[in-house]
Amino acid sequence: MDVIKDILTFLADNVFGQVPILIGLITLAGLLLQRKRFEDVFAGALRATIGVVILFIGIEVFTGGLTSFQTVLASAMGTTPPKADNTLADFLADQGGTIALVITVAFLAHVLVVRLFPAARYLYLTGHLMFWISTVTVASLVTIAPGADQLTLVLCGAGFVAAYWTLQPLWMRPLMRRVMPDDRFGFAHTSSLACLITGYAARPLGSRDKHDTEKLKLPRQLSFFKDVNVSTALIITVIMLVGVAFADHGVVTKAAAEMDDKLSPWVWAILVGLRFAGGIAILLFGVRMFLGEIVPAFKGFSDRVIPGTRPALDAPTVFPVAPTAVMVGFVSSTLVFLVCLGVFAGAGWFTLAPPMIMLFFVGGAAALFGNVVAGWRGAVLGGVVTGLILAVGQAVTWGLYERTAPELATLADPDWYAIGWLLKAADPVVGGNSIWLVPAVAVGAMITTLLLLGRAEKRRAEADEEAAPESAAPAEA
Amino acid sequence: MALDRQLEILAVCGVGMGSSLMLKMTAEDALRSLGVDARVENTDVSTARGMSPDVVIGQGMHTGEIADLAPVVITISDFLDKEGLEAQLRERLTEQGWLA
Numbered sequence: 001m002d003v004i005k006d007i008l009t010f011l012a013d014n015v016f017g018q019v020p021i022l023i024g025l026i027t028l029a030g031l032l033l034q035r036k037r038f039e040d041v042f043a044g045a046l047r048a049t050i051g052v053v054i055l056f057i058g059i060e061v062f063t064g065g066l067t068s069f070q071t072v073l074a075s076a077m078g079t080t081p082p083k084a085d086n087t088l089a090d091f092l093a094d095q096g097g098t099i100a101l102v103i104t105v106a107f108l109a110h111v112l113v114v115r116l117f118p119a120a121r122y123l124y125l126t127g128h129l130m131f132w133i134s135t136v137t138v139a140s141l142v143t144i145a146p147g148a149d150q151l152t153l154v155l156c157g158a159g160f161v162a163a164y165w166t167l168q169p170l171w172m173r174p175l176m177r178r179v180m181p182d183d184r185f186g187f188a189h190t191s192s193l194a195c196l197i198t199g200y201a202a203r204p205l206g207s208r209d210k211h212d213t214e215k216l217k218l219p220r221q222l223s224f225f226k227d228v229n230v231s232t233a234l235i236i237t238v239i240m241l242v243g244v245a246f247a248d249h250g251v252v253t254k255a256a257a258e259m260d261d262k263l264s265p266w267v268w269a270i271l272v273g274l275r276f277a278g279g280i281a282i283l284l285f286g287v288r289m290f291l292g293e294i295v296p297a298f299k300g301f302s303d304r305v306i307p308g309t310r311p312a313l314d315a316p317t318v319f320p321v322a323p324t325a326v327m328v329g330f331v332s333s334t335l336v337f338l339v340c341l342g343v344f345a346g347a348g349w350f351t352l353a354p355p356m357i358m359l360f361f362v363g364g365a366a367a368l369f370g371n372v373v374a375g376w377r378g379a380v381l382g383g384v385v386t387g388l389i390l391a392v393g394q395a396v397t398w399g400l401y402e403r404t405a406p407e408l409a410t411l412a413d414p415d416w417y418a419i420g421w422l423l424k425a426a427d428p429v430v431g432g433n434s435i436w437l438v439p440a441v442a443v444g445a446m447i448t449t450l451l452l453l454g455r456a457e458k459r460r461a462e463a464d465e466e467a468a469p470e471s472a473a474p475a476e477a
Numbered sequence: 478m479a480l481d482r483q484l485e486i487l488a489v490c491g492v493g494m495g496s497s498l499m500l501k502m503t504a505e506d507a508l509r510s511l512g513v514d515a516r517v518e519n520t521d522v523s524t525a526r527g528m529s530p531d532v533v534i535g536q537g538m539h540t541g542e543i544a545d546l547a548p549v550v551i552t553i554s555d556f557l558d559k560e561g562l563e564a565q566l567r568e569r570l571t572e573q574g575w576l577a
Contacts, residue, residue, distance in 0.1 A: 128494040185557060226538065228492060229523040281523070288494050292519065295498055313556065314495025320536045320554040357492060 016150065019096025020056075023290055024049035026104055030297025044293040051289025052096075058286055059089045062279025063407060068272045069240060070351045071255055076246035077345040082398055084406040091405035095138050098153050102134040105158035107298055110165045113446070115306045119454035121173075122186035122312035123302055124165035127295040128287050129190050129314075129413075136416045137161050139404040140423035145435040146403075152435060159439025163446040164419070168192050169312035170449070175199045178372045179318050186312030190413035191362035194386045198370040201385070202378030211375020213325040213367075222327055229281050232356040235334070237273025239341070239354070244269045280357070280411070315365040322368050328376060329367020329383040333359045336387025350395040355411045362386045362413055386414075393417035400424055480575045484508075484515035487528060489535035489543070493521030497535070499556045504534055507563035513576065532569075534562070548573060 015021055027048035031041040067081075074081035092099070107130070114120045124130065137157045141148065148156075169176075169186035175195060176187045187195075225231045244252050244265050256268035263271075302309065319326050337359055341352045363386040370378030390412075397409035397417050408416065423438060430437045488504055490497035497519035508515045520528070522539050525546060532549040533540065540552045549569045553562060570576035 125499070126495050127498065226491065227522050227542075229521070284492055284494065284521070285524070288498075288520065291494055291498060292501075296502060299502065311499075311557075313499055316490050316496040316536070317499065317556045319538060323536075323538045326538075360491065 012150070016097040016101065017094075019092060019100055020049045020052040022097045022100045023052050023294070026100060027290070027293045027297060030294060030301065034297060034300045048290040048293040051286045051291075051293075053286070054289060055283055055286030056089055056092065058279050058281070058283030059087075059092070059407070060279070061275060062283055063087050063089065065236075065272055065276030065279050066353060066407065066410060068255055069236065069243075069276060069353055072240060072243040072247050072252060072269070072272075073345065073351040075248045075251040076243040077348065077351065079345065079348045079351065082350055082406070084398075084402055086403055086405060088405035088407040091139065092135070095142065095153075095404075098150050098157070099131070099134045099138050101150075101154045102138060102157040102161055103130050105154055106130075106134065106161040106165065109158060109162040111302050111305055113162065113166050113450070114302075114309055117447075117450040117454060119450045119457060120166050120170070121310055122166075122169040122188070123306070123309045124169065124188045125295065125299060125311045126188040126314040127291040127298075129188065130165070131287065131291075132413075132416065133164060133190060133419070134161055135405070136408055136412075136419050137423070139401055139408055140420050141435065141438070142404055143400065144423060144427045144430060144438075145433070148435055156435050156439045160423075160442045163439075163442035164415075166446050167449060168415070170453070171196065175369050175372065176318075179321055179368065183310070185310055185317065187315070187318065187365075188312035189315040189361070189365060190415035191315060191358075191365045191386075193414040193418055194362050194366040194382070194389050195369045197389075198366040198378065198382040198385050199373055202370045202374040202381050205374035205377040205381060208372055208375050208378075211377060212322075213328055213371045213376045213379045214322055216324055216328075216376060218324055218327055222331065225330065226327065226360065228357045228360050229277055231334075231360070232280060232354075233274050233277035235338075235354050235356060236276045237270050240269035240273045241266065276353075315361050318368060319364060322371050322379075325368045325371035325376075325379040325382075326364035328379040329363040329365070329370070329386065330360045332367070332380050332383025333363030333386040333390070334383075336384050337391050340387065340391035344391065344395060350398055352391055352394050353410050355390060355394075358390055358411065358413055359386065362390065389414045389417070397421070484513060484532065484570075484575065485530040486515050486517045486532045486534065487525055487530040487547070488517060488519040489522055489525045489533060489539050490519070491521060491539070493519060493524060496556055497521070500534060500553070503557055503559050503562055504566075506559050507566055510559075510563055511567060511570075511576065513566075513570065531575075532566075 024045045028045040031044045070081045110124060114123050137160055138153060141153055141157055169188050172187040172192050252265040256263045256265045259268055337354050344352060363383045366382030366386045367379035370382035394409050397420055398406050400420055401408050426438055486504060488497045488500040501517045501519040504517050522542060525543055530547050533547045534551045534553060537552045540550050544550055551565050
């Protein structure tokens with residue numbers, strides 16, 4: 001028996017606990033299932049593994065830039081920089097295997113649900129968000145139940161995540177139908193809450209016919225901002241320079257000397273801004289590398305099990321519908337965020353770091369849905385809603401992940417905040433050992449929704465059938 | 478096939494993770510139907526600037542910025558429209574003499 005125990009311990013420590021190796025093996029299995037050629041299987045699994053290693057390196061660079069940024073800004077504003085006991089890199093090293101397993105188990109469960117319930121309609125295929133949502137969920141579960149073992153975390157996390165993947169495209173469906181009337185694909189993006197709020201709040205503001213953003217002409221100079229690497233480097237650097245101007249000289253000199261003791265604090269500020277952007281670029285490169293292998297494998301698998309399902313896709317797939325609205329949303333969300341940065345810092349609160357990627361994609365998506373409902377005023381509202389959610393979200397959520405990965409609050413989408421706080425709110429009810437209530441409630445809500453939707457659709461189909469012979473008008477879908 | 482090597486194709490989007498990956502899969506499908514031997518990669522606009530593929534595919538928001546990157550730049554508005562992309566690829570690759 002000891003031999004079996006030794007083997008299991010070895011696997012837990014060296015395979016399921018080591019995220020690059022585990023992701024490599026999952027990819028290997030996915031590629032083998034697709035019956036790819038040997039060299040493709042081998043190279044693909046290796047690329048996925050290297051991608052994870054690069055992701056870790058990127059996080060370290062990004063975290064270093066973030067710490068300098070917060071130190072300088074806190075000093076300039078006379079506040080204390082936020083402290084954390086843990087970092088995202090540590091958290092991924094510790095729980096990365098759990099996260100990889102949550103993604104895999106949740107995806108299999110999600111495929112099964114879509115196969116069983118026609119009302120589920122959409123298969124969630126936005127790969128990087130599958131990764132981040134699983135990370136946020138595991139971090140939140142670990143906060144609720146610090147002592148939970150890996151199997152409990154995987155099953156509870158996967159149950160909750162599968163329910164989210166199934167329901168999120170469905171609650172976006174009414175708005176999506178106004179953007180993509182042919183309903184060929186759904187919307188799978190963690191900006192969904194900002195989009196929903198905008199979609200409903202924009203109603204009294206106007207109409208798309210009269211105020212469509214696409215009739216506006218924006219200055220060409222704005223266009224370089226949509227390269228998020230450029231806008232991140234630029235905006236963080238400018239804030240750093242302003243921060244250095246107001247910060248305590250001693251603090252800045254000491255921080256600059258840590259990088260290079262001959263360095264001018266001003267040049268150091270520029271380098272920090274560039275490193276911050278560089279770290280995010282490396283992080284994204286790593287994510288891209290392992291997703292490039294895993295997502296096609298997932299898609300190949302689901303195509304075989306549920307042929308012809310509608311996919312739910314990343315936000316930019318709808319951006320061609322209204323590119324001007326996207327720019328309006330990005331600009332307005334960034335402005336609102338920067339105003340919040342000033343106000344919050346003036347009040348002595350948490351030092352915020354503008355998450356340019358989220359301001360672009362969430363702001364853009366919310367503005368696009370705002371435009372569909374109410375034209376350019378709706379688009380501006382989308383940006384404002386996004387800027388506020390991201391700023392307030394960062395400020396209140398950082399502390400939530402103190403013991404796991406506080407960076408999950410810095411570079412985060414609205415739905416991540418909602419998930420974090422939802423699970424945190426479950427804490428007093430659920431408590432340590434009854435963590436199982438989380439997936440039970442989520443899966444219960446999912447099945448109830450799917451049954452109700454399914455019944456409503458059936459009733460509507462029957463009503464259409466009865467009405468058809470009497471009226472010659474085409475049935476409204 | 479007038480080209481004696483594998484065609485290098487790049488699908489781009491803003492951050493190079495979600496929608497460009499979808500586009501890559503659509504492009505691979507379209508190329509398979511056309512019978513073209515090609516390697517399709519996906520990336521973000523910044524990284525794309527340092528590459529020299531034969532064909533770039535992306536939405537207008539981005540292809541406008543990198544119009545000189547490759548001999549063939551294809552602008553799409555629908556990431557899943559395999560037939561539309563196939564038609565555009567057929568026309569443009571034939572133009573270049575890469576497809577008979």
